[in-house]
Amino acid sequence: MHLNDQELELLRIIETNSRIETADLAKMTDLSEEDIQATLQKLEDMRIIVRYATLINWAKVDEYHGVTAMIDVKVTPKRGVGFDEVAQRIYRFKEVESVYLMSGAYDLSVIIEGRSMNEVAQFVSDKLSTLDSVISTTTHFILKKYKHDGTIFESTEKDKRIVVSP
Amino acid sequence: MIKTSYISKTVQELKPSGIRKFFDLAANMEGVISLGVGEPDFVTSWSVREAAINSLEIGHTSYTANAGMLELREEIAHYMKSRFHVSYDPEEEIIVTVGASQGIDIALRTILNPGEEIIVVEPCFVAYAPIVTMAGGVPVTVQALPENDFKIKAEQIEELITPKTKALFICSPNNPTGTQLGKSDLEAIAEVVMKHDLLVISDEIYAELVYDEGYTSFAAIDGMLERTILLNGFSKAFAMTGWRLGFVCAPKEISQAMLKVHQYAIMCAPTMAQYAALEALQHGMSDVEDMRSSYRRRRNYIVKSFNEIGLDCHKPGGAFYAFPSIKKTGLSSQEFAERLLLEEKVAVVPGDVFGESGEGHIRCSYASSMEQLQEAIKRISRFMERFN
Numbered sequence: 001m002h003l004n005d006q007e008l009e010l011l012r013i014i015e016t017n018s019r020i021e022t023a024d025l026a027k028m029t030d031l032s033e034e035d036i037q038a039t040l041q042k043l044e045d046m047r048i049i050v051r052y053a054t055l056i057n058w059a060k061v062d063e064y065h066g067v068t069a070m071i072d073v074k075v076t077p078k079r080g081v082g083f084d085e086v087a088q089r090i091y092r093f094k095e096v097e098s099v100y101l102m103s104g105a106y107d108l109s110v111i112i113e114g115r116s117m118n119e120v121a122q123f124v125s126d127k128l129s130t131l132d133s134v135i136s137t138t139t140h141f142i143l144k145k146y147k148h149d150g151t152i153f154e155s156t157e158k159d160k161r162i163v164v165s166p
Numbered sequence: 167m168i169k170t171s172y173i174s175k176t177v178q179e180l181k182p183s184g185i186r187k188f189f190d191l192a193a194n195m196e197g198v199i200s201l202g203v204g205e206p207d208f209v210t211s212w213s214v215r216e217a218a219i220n221s222l223e224i225g226h227t228s229y230t231a232n233a234g235m236l237e238l239r240e241e242i243a244h245y246m247k248s249r250f251h252v253s254y255d256p257e258e259e260i261i262v263t264v265g266a267s268q269g270i271d272i273a274l275r276t277i278l279n280p281g282e283e284i285i286v287v288e289p290c291f292v293a294y295a296p297i298v299t300m301a302g303g304v305p306v307t308v309q310a311l312p313e314n315d316f317k318i319k320a321e322q323i324e325e326l327i328t329p330k331t332k333a334l335f336i337c338s339p340n341n342p343t344g345t346q347l348g349k350s351d352l353e354a355i356a357e358v359v360m361k362h363d364l365l366v367i368s369d370e371i372y373a374e375l376v377y378d379e380g381y382t383s384f385a386a387i388d389g390m391l392e393r394t395i396l397l398n399g400f401s402k403a404f405a406m407t408g409w410r411l412g413f414v415c416a417p418k419e420i421s422q423a424m425l426k427v428h429q430y431a432i433m434c435a436p437t438m439a440q441y442a443a444l445e446a447l448q449h450g451m452s453d454v455e456d457m458r459s460s461y462r463r464r465r466n467y468i469v470k471s472f473n474e475i476g477l478d479c480h481k482p483g484g485a486f487y488a489f490p491s492i493k494k495t496g497l498s499s500q501e502f503a504e505r506l507l508l509e510e511k512v513a514v515v516p517g518d519v520f521g522e523s524g525e526g527h528i529r530c531s532y533a534s535s536m537e538q539l540q541e542a543i544k545r546i547s548r549f550m551e552r553f554n
């Protein structure tokens with residue numbers, strides 16, 4: 001889809017902070033508040049803006065016990081629908097966070113969030129590997145998240161500059 | 167007890183920088199939001215830092231050629247040609263310096279005879295006039311006026327020219343006003359400069375940070391290449407202030423003379439910083455672009471916000487400074503900056519620090535995160551309500 005400069009600019013700004021208020025977005029971009037609102041609405045309707053997300057570092061929260069696994073899945077593509085049909089069958093499970101079609105040693109990369117290792121294991125053995133077209137699965141558990149979606153989790157980057165300088 | 171007579175008269179008479187005073191005032195306060203910082207808020211790109219680390223790992227720890235590594239000078243020549251359409255011979259016309267700061271120093275020490283005059287356009291970077299004085303010259307200041315959005319006029323310069331005038335010192339985009347001179351502005355000035363056979367020292371350290379129109383280098387104006395000493399560096403565009411790396415470009419005769427001063431004073435710029443700079447030029451331009459678009463948004467935001475809360479501010483074309491007028495409050499720029507700091511904990515730099523013509527204004531750097539800027543605007547807006 002072809003976007004104009006202003007639409008691109010808006011996307012770049014809210015990509016890292018979707019909470020900036022419309023009034024401030026207007027000041028940053030030379031657009032009116034009405035324009036901003038209309039543009040955001042349009043981008044949402046086009047599903048270019050898919051969701052306004054919050055990136056939470058759950059590992060820091062004691063009450064959280066979840067685990068994330070990345071699963072390499074080999075499948076036999078079906079005539080006519082290729083990989084799409086099996087991908088669809090997989091991504092509809094609520095445990096599934098992401099599904100990517102890959103080049104290389106396996107076909108689909110599936111990211112699963114579960115409450116425990118056990119839950120993930122169960123999902124893989126009961127639901128995923130029993131699907132018709134699935135030939136094999138290899139499960140990797142994520143031990144620690146350092147950087148996710150472009151954001152470094154443990155960064156303690158403070159402003160190290162002196163307060164006033166030439 | 168040390169006698170003051172140990173200290174040279176020139177140095178005794180130098181005024182300490184007004185920036186220092188504000189640093190002392192703000193340094194020990196908690197919770198200060200600073201718009202007082204004259205440097206990028208980005209950390210140098212990791213690939214550049216990594217290149218420096220690698221240069222250390224493989225043991226590049228000795229001096230380089232006086233003028234800097236030839237490989238770096240070649241890259242600079244290529245960069246100047248492709249970005250700014252000016253051609254310099256990397257072997258003889260480019261010197262890698264310890265920041266643009268050292269470039270200023272060697273340029274002035276190279277060209278000045280005692281008592282010769284340099285026309286300095288104010289408001290300007292705090293170091294210009296003192297370095298002219300230290301090099302034995304006489305700074306003659308000319309004031310860029312707020313009503314012209316701080317663009318200096320050729321006529322203003324011409325009025326000050328005397329037989330002693332050696333060069334014009336100019337900076338665009340400017341610190342502290344952010345004002346960018348367009349091609350026609352430069353052409354008008356160039357005409358005067360050529361008529362009176364002057365040199366130009368052109369500080370182009372903010373050349374990459376322009377937001378509305380393309381950049382014209384003074385050296386790219388017809389007839390100016392042979393009479394321009396061009397200063398640039400890595401501090402601002404590549405967020406490399408602490409690396410202390412810059413460069414000067416000038417016609418061969420001048421460069422080779424500057425090289426004498428440079429080699430006796432400091433031998434060469436730091437080697438690891440030169441490796442970092444090489445990486446920056448070779449692979450860092452997309453980072454520059456990202457930083458530039460980020461500054462642009464923040465400029466738009468802060469300038470509009472200032473105008474909304476009653477601090478009249480022209481829209482600066484470059485650098486990362488806004489220079490709003492505070493005249494409406496009836497305070498001097500020193501009083502304003504001091505009260506703002508003590509009452510609302512926002513640090514800005516009073517405009518008079520950059521020369522008399524800066525009085526009535528404050529320099530606000532928008533090289534700070536949007537969150538910080540939003541909070542700063544909130545506080546300044548509260549402060550301004552006291553004057554309604």
Ligand SMILES: Cc1ncc(COP(=O)(O)O)c(C=O)c1O
Binds near residue numbers: 265
């Ligand atoms: C106009 C101007 N010139 C030169 C410098 C010094 O730059 P460098 O870090 O390359 O010495 C600065 C730094 O603030 C500046 O604003």
